[in-house]
Amino acid sequence: MSTITLKTRKHTGSLPLMEAFHTIQGEGYFQGKSAYFIRLGGCDVGCHWCDVKESWDVSRYPKIKVSNMVAEAATFPTNMVVVTGGEPLMHDLDGLTDELKSYRFQTHLETSGAYPVTGSWDWICFSPKKFKKPLGDIYKVANELKVVIYNKSDFDWAEKHASLVNKNCLLYLQPEWSKREMMIPQIVDYIKKYPKWRISLQVHKYMNVP
Ligand SMILES: C[S@@+](CC[C@H](N)C(=O)[O-])C[C@H]1O[C@@H](n2cnc3c(N)ncnc32)[C@H](O)[C@@H]1O
Ligand SMILES: Nc1nc2[nH]cc(C(=O)O)c2c(=O)[nH]1
Numbered sequence: 001m002s003t004i005t006l007k008t009r010k011h012t013g014s015l016p017l018m019e020a021f022h023t024i025q026g027e028g029y030f031q032g033k034s035a036y037f038i039r040l041g042g043c044d045v046g047c048h049w050c051d052v053k054e055s056w057d058v059s060r061y062p063k064i065k066v067s068n069m070v071a072e073a074a075t076f077p078t079n080m081v082v083v084t085g086g087e088p089l090m091h092d093l094d095g096l097t098d099e100l101k102s103y104r105f106q107t108h109l110e111t112s113g114a115y116p117v118t119g120s121w122d123w124i125c126f127s128p129k130k131f132k133k134p135l136g137d138i139y140k141v142a143n144e145l146k147v148v149i150y151n152k153s154d155f156d157w158a159e160k161h162a163s164l165v166n167k168n169c170l171l172y173l174q175p176e177w178s179k180r181e182m183m184i185p186q187i188v189d190y191i192k193k194y195p196k197w198r199i200s201l202q203v204h205k206y207m208n209v210p
């Protein structure tokens with residue numbers, strides 16, 4: 001007698017999708033590279049300068065099947081998918097990255113680190129926030145630390161986090177967009193003094209692309 005094993009595809013579930021778009025990664029180490037962005041709804045971190053406050057209320061966004069989301073991503077000529085939000089780690093991302101990996105995508109995450117890390121990532125951009133403290137697990141796995149500089153006190157906050165991340169983690173200072181004229185010269189002076197840091201500008205905003 002033989003047994004037949006039915007191979008069923010793992011159900012990867014649904015996630016609240018705010019928007020998805022093909023653009024240029026505007027920030028950090030991969031700045032300038034073609035990438036597909038998946039922006040999930042929901043965030044309770046509450047940054048007063050957040051540039052995507054429309055993402056906060058998860059109930060505004062339809063739950064979309066992960067399999068459909070990733071199949072759509074695969075119609076664009078890029079091998080890199082950036083998962084952002086909202087705060088993407090408010091959701092369990094294991095199913096999403098399993099599906100992305102099955103299409104051979106490089107998986108990148110943008111996160112404040114305020115929730116447990118789920119998913120399997122080729123690159124994690126960690127952008128800690130004063131408004132809801134990061135959890136401990138992110139410091140070991142972050143590939144880049146990207147601190148938003150809104151005022152002078154944020155340089156100390158950046159140093160505090162630089163001392164906590166793993167030794168391979170790249171260090172970026174990113175001017176808060178509305179304060180950029182004031183903060184860019186201060187960031188430049190700071191990096192000339194402390195060259196372990198690099199500047200990250202949101203180049204997509206200068207180029208008027210998403
Ligand atoms: C909108 S957040 C979404 C991902 C996640 N919630 C986070 O904060 O990392 C994406 C990136 O944009 C940065 N960001 C948000 N608003 C900004 C602003 N007004 N100026 C500069 N960077 C900003 C965040 O710090 C984060 O690195
Ligand atoms: N072009 C572009 N690059 C980005 N890098 C991180 C972004 C984000 O909102 O997470 C973002 C974004 O919204 N657009």
Ligand code: SF4
Nearest residue numbers: 043045046047050086
């Ligand atoms: S954690 Fe990210 S999405 Fe949430 S409020 Fe802050 S910048 Fe916006």
Ligand SMILES: [Mg+2]
Nearest residue numbers: 051052084210
């Ligand atoms: Mg953005």
